[in-house]
Amino acid sequence: MPQRSVVEAPNPLREGLRIKHSPEPCVMVIFGATGDLTHRKLLPALYNLALETPLPAGFSVVGFARRPYTDEQFREQALESINQYSRQKPVNPQVWESFASGIHYLQSDFHNPSGYEKLTEMLNKLDHERGTGGNRIYYLSTPPSQYPDIIQNLGAAGLNRSRKGWTRIIIEKPFGRDLASARELNRQVAKVFREEQVYRIDHYLGKETVQNILVFRFANGIFEPVWNRRYVDHVQITVAENVGLEGRGAYYEEAGAIRDMVQNHVLQLLTLVAMEPPIAFDANPVRDEKVKVLHALQPLTGQDVVANSIRAQYGPGWVGGHQVTGYTDEPGVSSLSVTETYVVLKVFIDSWRWAGVPFYLRTGKHLPKRVTEIAIQFKQPPLMLFKRSEAHGQVEPNVLTLRIQPDEGISLKFGAKVPGSEMQIRSVNMDFFTGLLSSANSPRPTNASCSTVCWANQRSLHAVTR
């Protein structure tokens, strides 16, 4: 199998598909088990799986980190996190009891080989006691600087494969800082793990509406015929946050909006919207089609960068009724920083389907509203038959909006006649809310679309950085 570059997408569907083949018991080793990601996301997510799926019997967690905890202490912290962050409250005592019995803690530095010897012992013991059959998942939930040490030590200890069962490694973004460092990390991973053992994760892709994009496009007969340059005027992909840095100044100062959001989440959304139908709904065919989109992206070079991108930074102001400081006054941020907190890119995909159709990619922090959505704006009908209604406002183009958060769902804007004896046309929405699918399918009132949000209060970085 040829090596994949980091622009090749982690596949959110892989896991989902596997689950149908009755999941096997395994041990998940979480490196960086005392960190924020583990407690806010991983442990609550695992508990939710235990509650809903349920998890395979014997499923176990080993928390691997530097701080000195006992199993019991780590379990207490896990329970606290689940209490705070699980969407299913209150905690179910039986489920927790069973889940907690599989939670263990292993104290070690990431670079210390003896920690990995202890890990080998513990995994073998768990295989024996809990029947996990040699199946392991390593989850790297540490700062990226630790990845090489952990990967190398796993390899040195022979933990990169089991005598029986399978071994997988999950690597969170950011996967390197640029092309060179991403290639270097890939090289280190590939020295120890085979490609099919490696899962590069973008947690954004677990959202229902993201997963629904392919279903919407390919399980229905009526959208795909208009999903191309002949009918689509342009596409807007927006990831707007109303929050600021939330104490992550030191990290963000090194990253900026493009590294934090665009190269991962936004480009993933782009590939899902723009890809050709895969030959099958399986990991590799879907991945291959996504890669084709990324290869077909026109690079932004030379004057195009100025013409087709905007970078900006938030200043002091008001968000949601609260006064907020400007970016350069945030803790951990240089007062001279030119790190962008807002970015818009206008990109083109040089494919038969999309040639000439602009895709606007837009993300930022401290914006007036939190919303993630993909808006596909269609062209006007070829002939304006209802000219006489112009007195009542131009007929607006159709817009199909795939809303990822909040209120995950789909809206279609179309023109309809206003009741009455005059021929007056107004744009209206048909809405569907994903969250209501699990119970009953009843619609809810629409939120104003993101395109109505005013993008104020962003100081342009163009002058600063060029």
Add this chain to the structure above:
Amino acid sequence: MPQRSVVEAPNPLREGLRIKHSPEPCVMVIFGATGDLTHRKLLPALYNLALETPLPAGFSVVGFARRPYTDEQFREQALESINQYSRQKPVNPQVWESFASGIHYLQSDFHNPSGYEKLTEMLNKLDHERGTGGNRIYYLSTPPSQYPDIIQNLGAAGLNRSRKGWTRIIIEKPFGRDLASARELNRQVAKVFREEQVYRIDHYLGKETVQNILVFRFANGIFEPVWNRRYVDHVQITVAENVGLEGRGAYYEEAGAIRDMVQNHVLQLLTLVAMEPPIAFDANPVRDEKVKVLHALQPLTGQDVVANSIRAQYGPGWVGGHQVTGYTDEPGVSSLSVTETYVVLKVFIDSWRWAGVPFYLRTGKHLPKRVTEIAIQFKQPPLMLFKRSEAHGQVEPNVLTLRIQPDEGISLKFGAKVPGSEMQIRSVNMDFFTGLLSSANSPRPTNASCSTVCWANQRSLHAVTR
């Protein structure tokens, strides 16, 4: 202008478009002013126009009928009807006062020339007193057998045109009983009126969703590309009534479902769904495109009649919790009647757009549910990518439903992913309700589609009639 046959459609849009050019004052003469149609529909509709539009100053109504009433008595009856049947309650005293001041009554037999002399005098007087400028509308709200008398007398009295202003005649369905009688009626009309004076009315076409069909199709860019044989599997047009004859046995016995509903309402809906885009949204271009659809209809002949049609009659049973008698036990109906109360036709349109796509036309009385709707069922996507979800039921095709009554609106059924870690697809609806457009655009819960209604309790007439 060549003479139009009755299969050429009356144009629902004509009036709507004209209203924008500030309506002129006129007198509406209602022949058969004491009848059911006048009191249940015409007078309440005129009052609603007075309330909403408003009507042009001086607008007047002359009720023409045999019964001996004074203006005052006729006004009292009109108020009673408006109180009972107007959708705007209670009656606004100022609007009623002004509207009533223009209402007059003229007692005469329809065949008596002296009645038309009195009418001439009255119209001239109204022109003088109320400034109606010689503009007249004659509304034939009598049994069809009276039409020839009235038309002939209008001509003889010179009331078929005014010295100044315009003269129009409105003829309600049924326009003849068959091709020969329709042609004969048309001939009589044409002797007295020029074609552009004649309005053949199908009141069904005034419904908002009917008028919305063309807007939906042609003011939006995304529906027309899939509105053809390449993407549409079949179309169902359903006009289901839960009521029975409601005392109209003698009429219905002579008509039956095909004459009562199919040749007018249902075929009109068919033309609106199937027509090509007109070159302009004006009366003649729209009429021309409708006629093309009717000309392209494959005639049902020979064995096709048996294979592609069902005629049936309701028997005794239960509808909506009430026991109802069978058709042949209804007052005014022969116990040996083979008049159909239910009909289904499978028809094909031999056009480039629709060749090979079946259109199912279906109507009947005493059905489980009152619903009028057009359901466009699309073909499945060419490739079934989501085969693995078959365990959870086949992916269903897309259906676009234009609901005309009740709850006028539009629904789109499409497949979406059920939230959760499995790839399970379920059909969901996006809905839009026309009635909510005038105020706010907020959706309401969906009714079950008509296609789920069970068409039970209909005795087939095939054996009886062939």
